[in-house]
Amino acid sequence: MVVSPLFFFIIIASISVLSIALFAMAISYYHVLKKMMVREQRYDELFKGMDEKAVDLLENARKKSADIIEEATQKAQQIITQSQSLNNSSRKMLDEALETLIKQQTSHFEKASQDFLQVYKKELNFLRENTVEIAKTTSKAIEADTLKEVDDYEQILQKETIGSQKIVEEKIEEDYAKTQKEVSAYKVEMLKKIDEEIYAILESVSKEAIGKSIPLAQHEQLIIDALEKAKKSI
């Protein structure tokens, strides 16, 4: 048997209303009791100053009031007892309803869990199979792409290598030609320098040899020749 949640809430609401009413009655009873006590106090005060008749009247009134209070108290107690009883029965009903509800919900959840588990396993299997399939496909695609890229890279590398080799060869040839030109220029320059040095050495050696080898008479003749030249030019 499935208890509707609405029914469950109605029961809880009823219990709440009864509890509020009971609480209101208790408060009312408290006020009445308080008033009684005030009156009794006043009565005692009045009792002292009144005559016997008045006392009797008052006694009667007191008794009547006491009876009334007693009756009210009994009624209140009765009401409280009844409300407690109602409360107990309501609680019992509520407990029973809750227990039933829990049992039903548990059963329902168990079934739902079983169903969900089945569906989940099924979906999981589907996903796993699907994933494996996708992974296989992806792996093949990656393999194909990788192989293609490797081929492309190899071709590019080959082209670049050949290009670089050609550039290097050209550069080497250019440098070689330049170096050869520089060497030739350097060779010419050095030969020129050597020629100049040899010339200077030759001149120096000639001077030294001539200076040392001229006899005194020859010197005298050279001096006379110099004077003869001076005679012509000065």
Added chain:
Amino acid sequence: MNDKNKLIYEISNDIRTVAEADNFCSEIDVILENFYKVKNKNLEEVLLTSTGTSTSTLIKKILSDNKISLADNASCEKILVQTRDEIKKMKIVKITLAIDPSSEIISHISEWINQNLEANTLLDIDKDEEILGGAVISINGRYKDFSLRKSLAEVFTKKKNELIGSISPK
């Protein structure tokens, strides 16, 4: 030829260079100084005590050529002063040689210069082996290089390419 030129001509064979002239003038100064210092002293005594033989001989020759007696102190003094002054006025030819010239070469050069270039000149001789031979002459502010060094340099300059061609490896 006037008296002054005659006087210089007479001594030019004996005083050829600036050094000789300076030395001779210094000795004349010494002789003149001794003349002033010592009264009643004749030139013969002064020459004996103050100068060398060559200077003494030259002075006697000058006095003899000018017919002046050694005892005539005044004339002697006059001719000595005149000689010294004329020597100091002589022109100087500066000549650079590659050798230390002998006296014979100096005479030869001096004679040649006095006859052919400029009369009454003194030689200021300098030695520079670098010029190799010939002479570098400076006269009347003009400089002429007639050295063998210059001639050789000219030959090397003219024949440079020819020389380099002959010594370069083929």
